[in-house]
Amino acid sequence: MTARPSGEPLLEVSGLAVRFGGLTAVADVGFAIGRGEIHALIGPNGAGKSTVINCVSGFQQPSTGTIRLDGAALPRRNPVAVTRRGIARTFQTPQLFGRLSVADNVRVASQRLAGTRKASMDDRELIHLVGLAGLEERLADTLAYGQQRLLEVARALACNPRLLLLDEPAAGLAGEDNERLADLMRRIASRFEVGVLFVEHNVALIRRLSDRITVMHHGLVIASGAPDRVLGDPGVVAAYLGASDPEGVKPC
Known part of the structure; x- marks a missing residue:
């Protein structure tokens, strides 16, 4: 399943798979992000989210699949070259x-x-x-x-990215720090037309910030689209949130 923004995507991931021996961490993952879009990549621990981020940022070699920025394939397993192409990231x-x-x-x-x-x-x-x-x-x-x-x-941001990857940016934050982070992400996306892909577990923050959401479970994409539709999807609630009402839930 590939979610596509309107117009030509800034980032397009297609058929991405990562295997470690007999273990498949990511299988046939696809999504796309537009310029100035805030896109959440969510799912329970072990779903494969950070593996996807590592592939996009050049820290992990995909087994199969393509990752394109502005239509051109990204270097594989070369974080410095990926940064110079316009992708920057933070870590957990x-x-x-x-x-x-x-x-x-x-x-x-x-x-x-x-x-x-x-x-x-x-x-x-x-x-x-x-x-x-x-x-x-x-x-x-x-x-x-x-x-x-x-x-x-x-x-x-000092690397002047076209795409910013944030791996659990709100982990350990609360109150004013959360508000400051949310405001900063909005300003980055709108002011610089930077695409933002972020992995997060705080559902309230995800709902507030995201233009679109991609949900992973057991290495697969199980839903992708607008926040209200995705967070209300029964399959997402059952597989990821583990509750009948996702509002405000902070899954581990």
Whole structure:
């Protein structure tokens, strides 16, 4: 099943499969993301979501299938080449240079652009955009957890991506940090026309933010489409949410 945005897709994944020996982690996964679209990839733990993210970002070699950005196939198992093509990502656990300052963390990321695309914002503007203004000289490992999450988003944006991959960006966040993250994701998508693919378990956040949702279960896509339709699908409720009413549920 492949969900397609209107117009030519920014990202198109087709027939994606990943096998580890006799284990099939992902089987025949397909979906597409448009420019400026926020697309959620959801499912229970072990569904294959992070494996898909790893394939798109070049950290995992697909067994079969194609991944195209703006119609051109992406390099396989080459994260640096994928980043230079216009895809940046965050991780489930922030991957920061803990003993470098906020400003230096962003500066290191922006230097990856040398000789490729021109950055749309300078480092200080990015730090301000994610809500870390005034903390430029703070060491990354002294930031609160929510601030570290935001710094990782700033580092990803410093790579001037066309597609931003966020792996469980709201994990461990609550209250104001969740609101700040949701607002930031909307601004990124609308202001820069960046496609956003995010893996998340917070159903309330998924419903609020997503333009479209793709649901995975046991390595397969079982539903894809508009949030209300997908989250109300009986198959999704049974396989993923495990409840008769998905509103507000935060599955593990």
